[in-house]
Amino acid sequence: MRGLLLGGWAFAASLATAQRGPFLEQIDDTTWVVGNDLWNLTQGAFYATKLFHRGQDLVGSAVGHYVGYDGEDNLQWLSASIAAEGDNFIDVSFFAELGDFHWVIFDDLPGAYQYFVNRALPDISILRSLWRLAPEIFLNGRTHLKNEALPDFALYANATNVQDETWQLEDGTFITKYDWSNAVRDRDFYGVYGPEFGSWYIHPTFEYYNSDQLSQTLTVHRESSTGDSVQLNVVQDTSHFRVGQTTAQPEGKTWGPWLWYLNSGSIADAAERRVEELAGWPYEWFNNTSYHSRGGVSGYLQLSDGRPAAGAAVYLGDTDTTIRPSIQGSNYYYTTYADDTGAFSFDDVRTGSYGLYAWSNGGEIGDVYTNVTTSPVTITRAATTQLGELKWDVPSGAQRIFQVGEFDKKALGFTHGGPPYQHGVADLSPANLTFVDGESENSDWYYAQSAIGKWTIEFDLAAEEVTGYKTALLSVSLAGYSQSAALDIDVNGQVLATLSKDTLVSDPALYRSGKTNGEWRFFQYPISSSMLSAGVNTVGFTVTRYTQWRGFMWDSIILDWE
Structure with a gap:
């Protein structure tokens, strides 16, 4: 030498x-x-x-x-x-x-x-x-x-x-x-x-x-x-x-x-x-x-409804939780998944302070759109920090009306969703689609909506539901968005919101062969029961602006009575 x-x-x-x-x-x-x-x-x-x-x-x-x-x-x-x-x-x-x-x-x-x-x-x-x-x-x-x-x-x-x-x-x-x-x-x-x-x-x-x-x-x-x-x-x-x-x-x-x-x-x-x-x-x-200065951390994630957070994605990231995990990049980062009991652990973590984040990775808790964040978590040399049970709040008293797609921040389960990476597949999605709650499967939905047209979710409500609840909550989870597409969201024809380049910043995943996720986005819209009726109701997603290979990558759509 x-x-x-x-x-x-x-x-x-x-x-x-x-x-x-x-x-x-x-x-x-x-x-x-x-x-x-x-x-x-x-x-x-x-x-x-x-x-x-x-x-x-x-x-x-x-x-x-x-x-x-x-x-x-x-x-x-x-x-x-x-x-x-x-x-x-x-x-x-x-x-x-x-x-x-x-x-x-x-x-x-x-x-x-x-x-x-x-x-x-x-x-x-x-x-x-x-x-x-x-x-x-x-x-x-x-x-x-x-x-x-x-x-x-x-x-x-x-x-x-x-x-x-x-x-x-x-x-x-x-x-x-x-x-x-x-x-x-x-x-x-x-x-x-x-x-x-x-x-x-x-x-x-x-x-x-x-x-x-x-x-x-x-x-x-x-x-x-x-x-x-x-x-x-x-x-x-x-x-x-x-x-x-x-x-x-x-x-x-x-x-x-x-x-x-x-x-x-x-x-x-x-x-x-x-x-x-x-x-x-x-x-x-x-x-x-x-x-070489390393330690560990372990804990247990428990949903407030009594279920263990089975399979949850767990992430050790920045202590500043105002920074999106997707762009955190100044420090060192660790990932794992909880087991069936909600238990998780990290070994050989560099000593220091971290923020701990957890969210649904689908499966048994694919109905959960809330998450857990705790900061700081301190890692000390040659020791394992015991966090014990971390309580994960989920909405109490909510009654699920329908859900399309498991909540996991990914387009998995939908037609064409997930690997392999392949360019131009968004063009294979239909311009118009009807999804019937209780009859259609998640695979009848497509991973991306791009062409000008309308995708409709049909669902039935009983008269006692409409009169018994004051509001419903529509949760829209996108696995990604590539401009310059625009989308109107409506309930029974009444437009609730418009998602477009004016309200969303583009990520390139959809036009760069991504079929699983880009940057996750999440929106919630309260719906007055007066907008709903007994019998068949609809939630619609209408693309009003089209750019080739761009559009909306879907994760999950959830409607709950509050």
């Missing part, structure tokens, strides 16, 4: 033959070579290229590796040094004015652990590292949702660009990088591979990712302008699938370490490596005091 300044140019290919273990070598003021006996790369001021592994350059004519925030190659490396070392590894730090990117290189590891430490980043929405690799070597992409060949670069030549990185082919189908997206906290591992080589990202924890269980972002794709095989590592993202907002980043905040792993292209081997990484996390070799 060593770091040297070479007097002249050293070819990275020849360095691979020297049996010397992990190394850093400086070629000139803006060029370095790092690696070990199994691989090495040449790092320039912005890009890392000449990635040699088993005698093959895996970058070739592609762009290579870079790190950037809210853009492309905007972190410039000014120097490099060995920040730490052990008996069998070195930690190489590349210095930029805004922060340091590290490659932790072990003797016999084909790849490296990577992490980024903030020094002076501005408020950001995106932070990422990525590889753009040789397309003739890396033919396929793999995520936990999708495993197939990347689109042939030749397809783009005669395709029409219909929006950012989305192309329509002559047969009317689409290719887009957004079809490879997924929910961050559902991932196992992902990467690009071919018959001889694979390049993978394995994250043993999601604590340095922003947001809650609904967070989603990009993974791999074909670069439409060059054909490069792209392997993205987006560790901060508050814009691609939600209402965008930048977040402040404290000095010293660390994203990672994660593992960038090279192999023969074997998915099974990458899966086995992930198991090893999970077993070894938190990493003992990582020399960071706050990283």
